[in-house]
Amino acid sequence: MTSSFRGASAESVAALTDGLRGAVGGSPETAAVVAGELFGVSQTLRGEGSLRRFVSDVSVPDEAKTGLVGQVFGGKVAEATLSVVRSAVSRRWVSAGDLPKALEHLGVVAAVASAGDQAGRLSDELFAFAQAVKDAPELRDALSDPARALEDKARLVRSLLEGKALPATTTLAVQSLAGTYRTVAVALAEYQKVAAEVQNQGLATVRVARDLSGAERDRLAEVLSRQYGRPVHLNLLVDPTVLGGIRVEIGDDVIDGTVSSRLDDARRRLAG
Known part of the structure; x- marks a missing residue:
């Protein structure tokens, strides 16, 4: 949610959110691809400290930063995704950690866009899944177990949702496992807020x-x-x-x- 960013980071997120609309071109299919790829780029930047610090350093010329992300991610993500990432590294951030956080936020915005005119249903399904996790101790424990592989948790979520919920719901439910929020429930609540914000x-x-x-x-x-x-x-x-x-x-x-x-x-x- 943009309110979680401050100063230059908030301004950057607002500008990038506007730019994201142009990048996906009103296509739900493109938005779905961009969402998943932005989540992946965000995770990469969180795991690669030297890369994250370099591309968020205001003293490094923009050309060097955009050139590096082109080398790292070019050919691995869609051009629309790469355009968003290049724009992101060209902007100012209060802290290096705000950059991957912003890219995850943009991924959520793109996932909501991929639902098209079913964004209201997406909100309802996210809420319902959050309640299901809350009300089922075995499921909650399985998704929060640090000894359980992330891909194993993702398979469990997909088995519960695929064919029963929107693809965007499944995408966001899987993303809630990434560990960028304190719990799955907190992540899902934040995603619901973003969905509401996107729809004003x-x-x-x-x-x-x-x-x-x-x-x-x-x-x-x-x-x-x-x-x-x-x-x-x-x-x-x-x-x-x-x-x-x-x-x-x-x-x-x-x-x-x-x-x-x-x-x-x-x-x-x-x-x-």
Whole structure:
């Protein structure tokens, strides 16, 4: 998410995100290829400290940096991907670590673009997979086991999702295993935020005692969209502890209209 970058790095990410749209040319197929390759380049830069430091060093001429990435990645990635990487190494970064982080972010943006007009479904599937990992201890342990090979974890994820979810969902679920975030759950939550950001949407987590009907979801989304001045995507959680009513978390805001919250308020007033 661009808000995780600061100063020159934030400016570079914003410019690169705009440039990425031109690189993929509105083609979901190209976007899918670029997404996977940017994840690979990001991983390479994280693992090769000397290369990372060289291509992010402001004292090194841009021609030298773009020439080196051309030598390292030319012929191994699509020209659209190489164009994005060349542009990235020509920009300023607050720290060398921001460069691979930015390329991963751009990979997520490209993956969202590859979903085309199904980006809303992508958000729902990422949320559903995150909940599945949370609710299944055996799956969570398998994906977080440091002794288990990354490719073995990736095969497990693909076996669970392929044919049942969008290709972009599978791509991002596999990328969440890369270890660039503290946990798979944190990575998936960040990817959902990027998906919402790409679509210029807010992202709301809604906790309810029972599932909402389609009409109820639409009304709630409409109310929140009017309140926040842009479309809002809903992540719905059925939570028995809610008792009744609804709790909405959107950004730093919490709208708590649950029975349990009202009972807690009453208890506090009585205690006071």
